[in-house]
Amino acid sequence: MLALFLLALSVQAQNQPVIRISTDNLDLILKVSPKNRLYQVYLGEKLQSSADFDKFIWNSYAGPDGSISVRGHEVYPGSGGEDYFEPAVAITHADGNQATYLYYKGMTQTAVPGGTETVIRMADDKYADEVTLHYVAYSKENVIKAWSEIVHHEKRPVTLWRYSSAMLYLQSDKYFLTNYHSDWAKEGQPAVQQLQFGKKIVDTKLGSRAAMQSEPFFELGLNHPATENEGTVMLGTIGWTGNFRFTFEVDNTNVLRVIPAINPYASDYSLKAGEVFTTPEFIFTLSTHGTSEASRNLHQWALNYQLKDGQGERMSLLNNWENTGFDFNQESLAQLMKDAKDLGVDMFLLDDGWFGNKYPRKDDHAGLGDWEPTRTKLPDGIPALTKAAREAGVKFGLWVEPEMVNPKSELYEKHKDWVIEQPNRDSYYFRNQLVLDLSNPQVQDYVFGIIDKLMTQNPDIAYFKWDCNSPITNVFSPYQKANQGRLYIDHVRGLYNILSRIKAKYPKLPMMLCSGGGARCDYEALKYFTEFWPSDDTDPFERLYIQYSMSKFFPAKALASHVTNWNTATSVKFRTDVSSMCRLGFDINLKTMTPDDYKFAQGAVANWERLQKVILDGKQYRLVSPYESNHMAVNYVSADGGKVVLFAYDLHPRFKEPLMNVRLQGLDAARTYQVKEINLMPSKASTMECDGKSYSGDYLMKVGLNVLTPNSGESHVFELTAN
Numbered sequence: 001m002l003a004l005f006l007l008a009l010s011v012q013a014q015n016q017p018v019i020r021i022s023t024d025n026l027d028l029i030l031k032v033s034p035k036n037r038l039y040q041v042y043l044g045e046k047l048q049s050s051a052d053f054d055k056f057i058w059n060s061y062a063g064p065d066g067s068i069s070v071r072g073h074e075v076y077p078g079s080g081g082e083d084y085f086e087p088a089v090a091i092t093h094a095d096g097n098q099a100t101y102l103y104y105k106g107m108t109q110t111a112v113p114g115g116t117e118t119v120i121r122m123a124d125d126k127y128a129d130e131v132t133l134h135y136v137a138y139s140k141e142n143v144i145k146a147w148s149e150i151v152h153h154e155k156r157p158v159t160l161w162r163y164s165s166a167m168l169y170l171q172s173d174k175y176f177l178t179n180y181h182s183d184w185a186k187e188g189q190p191a192v193q194q195l196q197f198g199k200k201i202v203d204t205k206l207g208s209r210a211a212m213q214s215e216p217f218f219e220l221g222l223n224h225p226a227t228e229n230e231g232t233v234m235l236g237t238i239g240w241t242g243n244f245r246f247t248f249e250v251d252n253t254n255v256l257r258v259i260p261a262i263n264p265y266a267s268d269y270s271l272k273a274g275e276v277f278t279t280p281e282f283i284f285t286l287s288t289h290g291t292s293e294a295s296r297n298l299h300q301w302a303l304n305y306q307l308k309d310g311q312g313e314r315m316s317l318l319n320n321w322e323n324t325g326f327d328f329n330q331e332s333l334a335q336l337m338k339d340a341k342d343l344g345v346d347m348f349l350l351d352d353g354w355f356g357n358k359y360p361r362k363d364d365h366a367g368l369g370d371w372e373p374t375r376t377k378l379p380d381g382i383p384a385l386t387k388a389a390r391e392a393g394v395k396f397g398l399w400v401e402p403e404m405v406n407p408k409s410e411l412y413e414k415h416k417d418w419v420i421e422q423p424n425r426d427s428y429y430f431r432n433q434l435v436l437d438l439s440n441p442q443v444q445d446y447v448f449g450i451i452d453k454l455m456t457q458n459p460d461i462a463y464f465k466w467d468c469n470s471p472i473t474n475v476f477s478p479y480q481k482a483n484q485g486r487l488y489i490d491h492v493r494g495l496y497n498i499l500s501r502i503k504a505k506y507p508k509l510p511m512m513l514c515s516g517g518g519a520r521c522d523y524e525a526l527k528y529f530t531e532f533w534p535s536d537d538t539d540p541f542e543r544l545y546i547q548y549s550m551s552k553f554f555p556a557k558a559l560a561s562h563v564t565n566w567n568t569a570t571s572v573k574f575r576t577d578v579s580s581m582c583r584l585g586f587d588i589n590l591k592t593m594t595p596d597d598y599k600f601a602q603g604a605v606a607n608w609e610r611l612q613k614v615i616l617d618g619k620q621y622r623l624v625s626p627y628e629s630n631h632m633a634v635n636y637v638s639a640d641g642g643k644v645v646l647f648a649y650d651l652h653p654r655f656k657e658p659l660m661n662v663r664l665q666g667l668d669a670a671r672t673y674q675v676k677e678i679n680l681m682p683s684k685a686s687t688m689e690c691d692g693k694s695y696s697g698d699y700l701m702k703v704g705l706n707v708l709t710p711n712s713g714e715s716h717v718f719e720l721t722a723n
Contacts, residue, residue: 018053019107021118021135022046023142026286028135028168030075030120031056036103038122039072040169045288073169073255076122076131076148078102079162086199086249086259090162093127094154100124102131114138114305128153133166141301143285145239150277159485160269164261165238165282172222172232175256177248180215180549185537187518188215188549190627192225195248195256203245203263207472207488208403208435212519216244217553219291220258228622229290235298236260237553239524240280242492243267266475268485283523291552292665296619299555303617306523307558308503308530309510314557314616315346315395315463316605319587322564326353326362329377330384337392339590343598344605347395347463349585350385354378354398359408365432368404369411371450386460397463402450403495404433404470418443420487422474430470431516438494439487440479448498455506466529468515499528512560521550531560531583538587539567540578541651541713544632547582548625556636557616562587563601570713572597574649576604577679577715581615581634581647584608599682607678611719614638614645621665624708626651631708637666644673644720648707661704664720667697671722675705679717688716694723 018041021028029042041056077083079090080099091100102122110117115138123130129152137144146166152158175195179202180188193200204214217237219226226233236258238244243263250256260282271277285301287294303310318340320328333350340348353374356367360374367374373381382398389396405412405419407429412419420435421427427434436443455461477487502509513520513532521532532554535546543561550559561582563575572593579585584605590598608615618636626632630653635646648662667673674694677686686692690705700720707716 021137023137023139025142028144032104038075038104040075043168076102076133076167085251085257086247087162088164088167089131089150091129092159094156094158100129112136138301142297143283143301145281145283147281148279153273157270157272160271160277161264163277163279164259165279166260168258170256174223176221176225178219178226180217182213182215184517185535187535188546190549195250197250200248201245204243205263205265207242209468209471209515209519210242211521212471216522218246226291228292231290232288233291233294234284234286235294235553236284237523238280238282239522241495241520241522241525243488262489267488269489270483270485280524292622295552298553299620302555307526308528313612314583316608317347317349317585318343318345319349319351319562319585321351322587323589330380333385334388337389337394341393343590344602347397348389349397349465351399358410366406366408368401368406368433369409382458386458395462396460398461399465399467401467401469402447403436403468405436406433417478420472420474420477422476428473430473433470435470435472437477437479439477439490444494444498448501451502463510465512465514468520503528526558531558533560538562538564540570540575543578544626544649548632551620556582556620559583560585564588573600573681574713574715576601577647577717580604580608596682604679611645614643619666623662630654633662635664641668642722646718648716650709650711650714652712653710659708662707663704664700667700669698671697673697673700673720673722676719677716678719
């Protein structure tokens with residue numbers, strides 16, 4: 001963190017302070033009222049002159065006695081006040097009063113990497129309660145993240161029953177929300193609707209596998225539904241790996257209030273005096289050129305400041321799960337490591353089924369919690385596997401699910417008090433397992449110790465796939481006792497405590513975030529994970545839809561995609577090309593491939609490794625949407641504009657449907673680019689007319705290339721090099 005402090009901007013607009021939170025293209029302007037309350041007066045494109053700030057006027061009304069009062073868009077309204085809509089914060093004070101009024105106390109602005117942090121202090125004038133608002137504005141990326149801190153000094157604990165990260169106001173004629181819902185193997189499903197008077201709530205109550213049904217991000221289109229390259233669009237996402245809640249409320253003046261928060265469901269939170277309650281980060285960007293530009297804002301911000309090792313490389317890999325399941329041994333794994341080397345990938349990843357002795361992990365009914373290698377499968381333990389990987393010339397990665405326990409395990413027999421489970425009811429098992437109570441510090445130590453012991457004994461482990469296959473069921477914490485309202489929140493904080501300890505001790509350790517597929521996909525978790533698994537659905541047709549949705553909010557470097565045998569009616573080429581637009585992996589029995597398919601896969605891996613910097617770090621442009629056509633296309637452009645990778649996919653074209661040229665984006669119009677088709681099957685030349693030819697960037701963006709076909713399940717990958 002930079003230590004330089006900047007002078008706080010305090011422009012006297014009508015003799016009241018104005019606070020400007022800005023990026024290169026975006027302004028959020030707040031103003032203190034005559035009665036010392038804080039209001040939002042503007043959110044939108046950056047204003048050119050601060051002289052215009054004094055033109056903001058208050059929404060005022062005359063009281064019965066003739067006095068003039070301010071009524072506006074309060075930045076962080078409390079419950080019980082004159083605002084009749086959803087509050088940002090609600091506190092039951094020690095005396096039972098539920099009203100909170102916050103008054104402005106001051107602010108500072110500090111230079112931080114990439115931008116400026118604004119810290120605003122507010123307090124109640126009748127109770128010893130304080131709220132500190134934080135906004136970090138990233139200049140070049142045009143991203144703002146916001147969160148709040150709540151603390152009190154009353155004589156007895158208070159109860160929090162609303163605790164929002166922020167509240168933002170948008171003004172437009174119409175509002176259109178796109179939120180994303182999901183289930184196992186059905187992640188990233190968009191739902192578009194117009195918001196009208198009243199509230200739309202998108203939330204989750206699942207606890208640990210929290211995003212299984214509702215995903216923590218959204219698009220907002222002003223005046224019309226969000227489109228790719230036109231119109232004003234907000235992208236927003238909350239960094240919270242637990243129960244979240246987005247409230248979209250259109251009020252009586254047709255102003256939209258956006259309220260991101262932890263879901264208060266079953267979470268009336270008892271807060272002790274002096275204890276600071278910190279809300280999750282809400283991250284948003286606003287673009288006047290559609291979703292595409294907003295996505296690139298988030299991508300660049302994530303790579304620069306949020307994603308773990310965002311500037312580093314990623315390893316291609318071979319996973320054993322779809323090949324062997326639970327059926328493997330030390331010798332068969334050593335052979336798979338040699339296969340991984342021959343394929344050309346960087347790493348072999350051993351998935352589920354390697355642990356448990358009293359209750360060996362033969363299926364998903366037993367063993368979770370007992371993290372000792374199964375002696376009958378792995379007589380020489382993990383050291384023999386890391387040695388075999390070294391000898392094969394690949395890295396070694398390992399699957400774990402340390403937050404969970406099977407009732408059929410030694411851990412459950414010894415520590416039932418560590419498990420979230422009802423003491424007086426029959427238990428319901430989701431996937432034959434229960435969730436450990438991470439709100440308990442002893443359990444946090446245990447879970448950290450799993451990874452620490454594996455790494456201490458086997459320092460050559462190069463990667464963990466961290467899974468989480470169950471939501472919280474049978475909700476009761478033996479540790480919280482009478483404070484059950486703290487469970488959902490303190491459980492997630494316990495997870496972060498574990499992950500921060502792992503990151504502090506093993507800062508370079510890559511980890512994949514998995515949750516029965518894509519049920520964990522948030523930017524707070526991605527401070528600790530280098531990538532996440534968007535879905536267990538690896539059917540290439542379905543995966544294109546999922547990756548298209550996820551790419552709106554996450555860079556390609558954060559998305560892991562594997563070639564599997566889901567939908568073997570498609571070619572290995574098509575499956576590989578789909579996975580090559582993200583972090584590439586294989587989860588397939590290589591021995592079942594034909595010689596041509598295997599040789600193709602080797603070449604595709606080599607191409608991906610060579611072009612990784614363009615695909616994972618370049619600017620992404622979504623060119624053709626699978627939701628709006630029977631095709632999909634996307635191109636990536638390197639930072640210097642000199643290298644481009646274009647992916648084109650034919651899903652299920654209709655009979656004799658017109659095929660339009662694909663117009664690329666993000667190129668230098670004045671440069672000339674040579675087009676070369678790559679990822680070709682052995683002994684087959686390109687049939688694309690553009691292969692080997694050169695075009696100006698201007699032509700490629702305005703006229704485009706004829707790269708789509710009428711054939712279902714066909715794909716083409718092109719490398720463009722600027723002369």
